[in-house]
Amino acid sequence: MKPITLEDLNAASKADFVAVLANAFEHSPWIAEAAADQRPFATIAELLAAMIQTVQQAPLDRRMALIKAHPDLANKTQRAAGLTADSNAEQNGAGLDQLSDAEYAAFERVNTAYRNKFGFPYIVCVRRHTRDSILRDFERRLPNEMAKEIEQSIAEICRIAALRLDQLVSGGERLAVNGRLSTHVLDTHSGKPAAGIPIELIEICALGKNRVIARAVTNADGRTDQPLIHGRPLPIGQYELSFCTGLYFAKKQVPLSDPPFLDRIPIRFAIAEPEGHLHVPLLVTPWSYGTYRGS
Template sequence: MSFSLDRLNEMAPADFAAAVGDTFENAPWVAEAAAAQRPFATVTALHAALFAAVQAAAPERQLAFLRGHPDLAGKAARAGDLTDESRREQASVGLDSLDEEGFARFHRLNDAYKARFEFPFIVCVRRHTRESILAQFERRLANDAAAERAAAMREIFFITRLRVAARVTGEGMPAVNGRLSTHVLDTHAGRPAAGVAIELFQLDGEKAHYIQSAITNADGRTDGPLIGGQPLPIGRWELRFAVGDHFRSRGIAAGDPPFLDIVPLRFSIAEPEGHYHVPLLCTPWSYSTYRGS
């Protein structure tokens, strides 16, 4: 259920806490602490107040809060014993459907992490690919205790900002979404390339997971973003452009088979809330790209 900011500002404290309390994992006291600071002028200010309540808590309460988060792809996830928010978030990157090898790898990392830091590994999975989550896991195991506690709190900031943005509508929404777009320019003809089939894949090790397809319009662009309305998951990606079909349709002789048929562009995303525009400029015999805006 979503709520308007105006309605939240007018609620009784107990109702306010009930409405947004579960945006912070198993910690209704966060919303209870922020309720007295109303009214909030923006949704961003609401989230800032909620997060500030965590930051102001005593170290022992902060540690208990961290310990209240679930393992990634842990036994609780397999048993379905997660909060609704955590279940949906872990499912968004396939952590609910790992094979035995993948589950065992997460289990080993979870155990190593908790033995070192005494709370579960916390990451905003909606801002990452599975490959990136594993890279973060292994990198952060080398942190000292203070650095890792700070890293966990940063991830909680991102997790809860997304949850609040999904729960509350109103002025000053947090900037939580990114955008991935493309266009194709036929530099041989000097005009946009219409009708080019494009496929988007997410890379995970040596595997390429199909995400979606699109066709360029008369402007050489897709009718909508390839990814929009959500964070762009950090990780490696690939766009595949069927330029061979495009040049054949123009009657261009480029060999049999053609010199360029499917052009793959591999790129990485590091800014989940950013705009990545990845165009293709091509002739029947060459191509180039850049990060545009």
């Protein structure tokens, strides 16, 4: 669906305003209804702040209803019954529709333990996480007291809403909810950018299969035409960048051993800042390579 401009949203009827933003907060159009009465908004950030304030000032029973409106993560029964389009897309984007048997068992175990303790579903902004980091977050939060976990759940709901709002409304300065991962390859043997090197970005998974997140080929500047991840958060987790350098040096007619000493170079790294800008370059010769953390 094409985003609506903030100008058009401010001018819309209350019914149309609510229809656009009804599911920014899962199954809770009352939040959009309250925001509609506070128009006009000068920025999307101002709109988000008004909606968050409505949630934070709501009585406890209404905040609990908001928490309980969310589905469990990776729950086969709930997925079969049908999730909202937003929840389905968010869970699929994190690979929760492609779990291994071991991952399903792990999610079932922590979902059950969490519900048994707190009486409501575990909520996390899955677009900011990999499967492994979601499971780690489960374990970190299970020891929490009830009041702290209610507060944490509301904070995660507001993060989810911010990302949904970023997709629903355009105009003016965007919300600071997305990150960027980029790379470049410098051929330090020739002192020039390395063009034509195939790259794969792989998500490393402890219990399931590793996932290829992106593929690209370096351009004349030794960079990819687009960042490897952009326009969304950088999911917290472990990754590998794989660079096919052997064929590149062979095409350059650089003398190589047979087989090449360095044919495919893997660089493993971690992402910890979903809204950050992370640059992971490769400096390479036929016999050595290096990297560093850039931004």
